[in-house]
Amino acid sequence: MPDFEEHPFWRAPYADNISTLLPRIKKYNAAVRNFVQNPEYAEFVQGDIDAYRELFITEFNRANSKEAADKDLSEKQQLRRRNVTQAIDELFGNVLVTDSLRMRFDVDLAKKLDEIIGKDLIEDAGIYRVLDAKPEGYGFLYLDPQEIEPCLINLFQDINQPIQPGRDDWYNVATDFLNRFLFAHPFRNGNGRVARILLSALLIHYSIVPLCFFLWKCGTNEIYLKVLAEAHNPVTRNDKLLKSFIIEVVHGTLEHCVNALEIQVD
Template sequence: MDISKQIREGNKDMNEKEVTRRKFKMIHSNFEILNKPWWKSSYDERNVEYFISSIKHLQHVILLSLSDHENNELFWKGYLDLNHERYLLECISSECDVDLTIEFVQQQLKKPDRSLRLVKKIQNLNDAITSIFPSKFFPKLSIDNFTPLLAKQLNQHICNGLIDNAGQYRIKYVMPAQENFVYMSPYLIEDRMNELFRQCREKFKKEDLQLEEAVKFGACFYSHFLSIHPFMNGNGRVARLLLSYLLSRFTAVPFSLYIGTKTRDVYLQCLRESRSFTPNALAALILESIHLSFYNICSVMDLELTLEPKQSCCKEIWR
């Protein structure tokens, strides 16, 4: 695509003081999560307070079941595998705008049709999941490992065999399809990525971090990461896994940004609105997606949702 020389030179020569000024506003919680997002039906009265309370309860229910079967590895492996397969289905369907079935995903993981590019995407994403997340619903992931190198490693997994420069920052100017928007200048990518991840490590190290604030931080990260658009391909899939990493204290991982058949349109509109760097709609989508992910896990495991959780089994995960 042709992008004018004036735009390129303008980005390249951006005033250093302006770059520095922008750095320190990337990760923040100075906004409200959208309480009644436009995609919700008029009769759906669930709000931010409901989702936060319900997520806590659903997590407690899962942790209670985990404590009852903590020595039954086969019991948990089946549900973990199903959670990964569901993630692959929802992520690839939303990212690539294709209709997949869980049976197709399961078949391609066991006996892949290597002639299909879509199958390679599924396999690569599955490899990336297993590389970053241990075989647990709630792994203890060190925020110190949340670095640009982690993003590069994930992109290398995700784009392996699909593009030539997997795991490397792009050196070209790019735009989203059918939109009048230019992603960040390649000259600024490394500096901005370093600062973005530094701010995330700082914010997510807070011992008293709560779900609502964490979701806001996560929405800011997601919005900035995709505006930087550091790689030539696979940015959305990398961003989704990194978001799961950041929120692993509060949700089963990986969780997908998925709320049903209309997800792709909602997701893209949330990204457009977040370019103003007040991602209140994106934060609402993240919160609702976490809730749906937990609810689906409980439903598949046939867990009794009215059970009172044991506080002792939850304290290490939920603060």
């Protein structure tokens, strides 16, 4: 029995099971890396990096589906674009694939990312919250503020580097990290954005960077929040849907890249 939900609620009854995506992810990832690392395609790849970066920033700042609305050119939106661009440039560089990070994967990275993302936008960016917090629409609280620091120390001791290539259970590690980090909800604001970039960092050997969350057919922020709540709820503590969601995210991101670069995959 798989440790994820084989046929989650967002998949049509006639759709393939989630397990069929795992071998495709391996094929897509290998094909993209081979293509991107071929000097013959360097100019073409750079154009796709620019286009994908634009897609990511739009999705990241709107926390919405893959349908991109007209850009909001307000000062706040410009600051958001500036900040997220700086965050992904400092961590990954201007690339689609990488085998290493430019910063250590630790607690200080989480704080630094929140500082960058929140610069000129969020008060006390990079500082742990001191008040109780809860997900909107749900009756349970996130981690007690006094437990945040020891929780993050333990989390980054357990998972202190990108997941090494070749693991069949990569989605378990990724889900464990995302679930624990977001339940800690360490900062006043920006937790979801920091978590998404950290997840991309964890999965550099399994996908392109950074990950887009909503490029797959049924991908919406509403589904994401629902599966997170299911995993965080102290009554259910069910992370199987979150695992399936992360598999969908990685598959959808790689499939988009394969199609955009017109890569032939057997």
